[in-house]
Amino acid sequence: MPAIVLVGAQWGDEGKGKATDALGAEADYVVKFNGGNNAGHTVVVDGEKYALHLLPSGILTPGCTPVIGNGVVIDLAVLFEEIDGLTARGIDCSKLLISANAHLIPSYNRTLDKTVERFLGKRKIGTTGRGIGPTYADKMSRVGIRVQDLFDENILRQKIEGALDAKNHLLVKVFNRRAITVDEVFEELIAYADRLRPMVTDTGKTLVDALDRGEMVLFEGGQATLLDVDHGNYPFVTSSNATSGGACTGSGVPPTRIDRVIAVAKAYATRVGEGPFPTELHDEWGDRLRNVGGEFGTTTGRPRRCGWYDAPISRYAARINGVTDFVLTKLDVLTGIERIPVCVAYEVDGERHEEMPMTETGFHHAKPIYEYFDGWTEDISAARTFDDLPKAAQVYVNALEAISGQRISAVGVGPSREQTVVRHSLLPE
Ligand code: GDP
Ligand code: IMO
Ligand code: MG
Numbered sequence: 001m002p003a004i005v006l007v008g009a010q011w012g013d014e015g016k017g018k019a020t021d022a023l024g025a026e027a028d029y030v031v032k033f034n035g036g037n038n039a040g041h042t043v044v045v046d047g048e049k050y051a052l053h054l055l056p057s058g059i060l061t062p063g064c065t066p067v068i069g070n071g072v073v074i075d076l077a078v079l080f081e082e083i084d085g086l087t088a089r090g091i092d093c094s095k096l097l098i099s100a101n102a103h104l105i106p107s108y109n110r111t112l113d114k115t116v117e118r119f120l121g122k123r124k125i126g127t128t129g130r131g132i133g134p135t136y137a138d139k140m141s142r143v144g145i146r147v148q149d150l151f152d153e154n155i156l157r158q159k160i161e162g163a164l165d166a167k168n169h170l171l172v173k174v175f176n177r178r179a180i181t182v183d184e185v186f187e188e189l190i191a192y193a194d195r196l197r198p199m200v201t202d203t204g205k206t207l208v209d210a211l212d213r214g215e216m217v218l219f220e221g222g223q224a225t226l227l228d229v230d231h232g233n234y235p236f237v238t239s240s241n242a243t244s245g246g247a248c249t250g251s252g253v254p255p256t257r258i259d260r261v262i263a264v265a266k267a268y269a270t271r272v273g274e275g276p277f278p279t280e281l282h283d284e285w286g287d288r289l290r291n292v293g294g295e296f297g298t299t300t301g302r303p304r305r306c307g308w309y310d311a312p313i314s315r316y317a318a319r320i321n322g323v324t325d326f327v328l329t330k331l332d333v334l335t336g337i338e339r340i341p342v343c344v345a346y347e348v349d350g351e352r353h354e355e356m357p358m359t360e361t362g363f364h365h366a367k368p369i370y371e372y373f374d375g376w377t378e379d380i381s382a383a384r385t386f387d388d389l390p391k392a393a394q395v396y397v398n399a400l401e402a403i404s405g406q407r408i409s410a411v412g413v414g415p416s417r418e419q420t421v422v423r424h425s426l427l428p429e
Contacts (some may be wrong), residue, residue, distance in 0.1 A: 008224025017041025030058020071250020204252020277295025
């Protein structure tokens with residue numbers, strides 16, 4: 001009956017895809033429960049690199065059933081493009097299951113996402129421009145279009161009419177763009193109905209039945225704790241619940257069935273898009289982390305902002321997600337740095353804070369208080385046990401564990417599936 005939730009501890013791109021893929025061999029189901037193709041997970045298997053956006057990383061593991069849950073927003077063109085691309089590379093996508101309740105991203109929401117960002121000017125969020133925010137806004141406003149609507153043409157037309165009512169006013173009168181017709185949206189969406197139909201099912205029931213049979217279900221979070229719409233740096237967040245609670249609401253599996261929560265954190269920190277970032281580096285150290293770590297977005301190609309490890313954020317992630325284990329990734333990127341700074345607390349308006357400040361203003365004012373750790377020069381990419389790591393790297397990992405609020409059960413030393421040091425099994429005991 002093991003159900004494991006895997007989430008990002010920081011601002012995304014922690015290496016969740018690699019961690020999911022590594023656990024995928026043990027999982028019967030891998031479920032995406034939030035977000036859409038704003039996510040970008042790079043997974044390296046046998047030297048082959050795969051960039052996944054909408055499909056759960058479990059798609060790469062033969063025998064594992066990938067599931068897109070009700071909490072996800074789906075761009076159908078992207079879905080089939082990704083399926084076709086992977087199929088052409090020999091990956092079997094035929095087992096994919098999709099929730100009838102998942103929402104669709106019509107092209108007008110991509111247009112709105114980009115247009116709103118342009119209008120926001122200096123106050124922009126720096127979204128991925130994939131229509132994520134407007135589609136979740138439609139869901140909450142009850143004018144969203146769901147997967148199941150494709151299978152009833154009358155309903156689909158009615159829903160599109162309902163959605164376009166207000167949107168066309170906005171597009172024409174505020175944003176000075178042309179009105180969209182019901183027919184064009186209808187044609188755009190219905191074109192996918194036949195291909196989609198065999199994949200669509202009551203995925204909540206599928207997953208609970210699987211857990212009842214004693215099978216293993218892995219929930220793969222998109223985005224991360226500080227991008228969560230409730231618990232992140234609002235408004236510089238995505239529009240879904242990327243924290244562990246989202247695994248339940250976004251899949252239909254209740255909290256009482258979850259056994260373990262794994263949070264993935266980088267051995268340093270990165271962020272894409274706008275918003276506060278206390279340990280951000282604007283000097284050559286930031287450039288070094290970006291270049292050595294290959295910190296350029298999987299989805300948009302944007303250079304990621306880089307900074308040092310931030311322990312108050314990890315402690316926050318541990319609390320909000322109920323983390324049982326951390327996976328620390330990209331330790332290899334720090335090799336060769338003589339003295340590694342780690343943010344252990346913040347100074348906010350002259351006061352020391354061990355935890356995340358209560359308000360967003362406080363977080364904007366937070367200045368990192370650093371402790372420094374000795375670095376190492378040895379290549380660690382071939383390390384497979386903790387003892388294989390140089391003493392200084394062991395001290396660094398143990399120090400992070402002591403201040404991050406939970407044990408660090410695995411450490412990434414390179415992008416490949418096998419480049420991982422496992423300290424405690426990530427499978428339920
Ligand atoms: P995700 O969005 O959390 O799945 O992460 P991304 O795939 O966007 O970004 C993580 C990047 O780091 C990818 O290019 C991975 O291949 C790479 N990666 C993951 N773990 C490690 C690691 O331990 N060391 C190194 N050097 N790269 C890693
Ligand atoms: P993975 O799953 C990093 C960021 C965007 C922007 C904000 C809102 O690969 O970790 P959105 O398009 O979601 O409305 O943008 O969230 N963002 C991510 N940053 N990794 C991601 O996903 C992200 N998904 C969204 O850059 O700041
Ligand atoms: Mg990513």
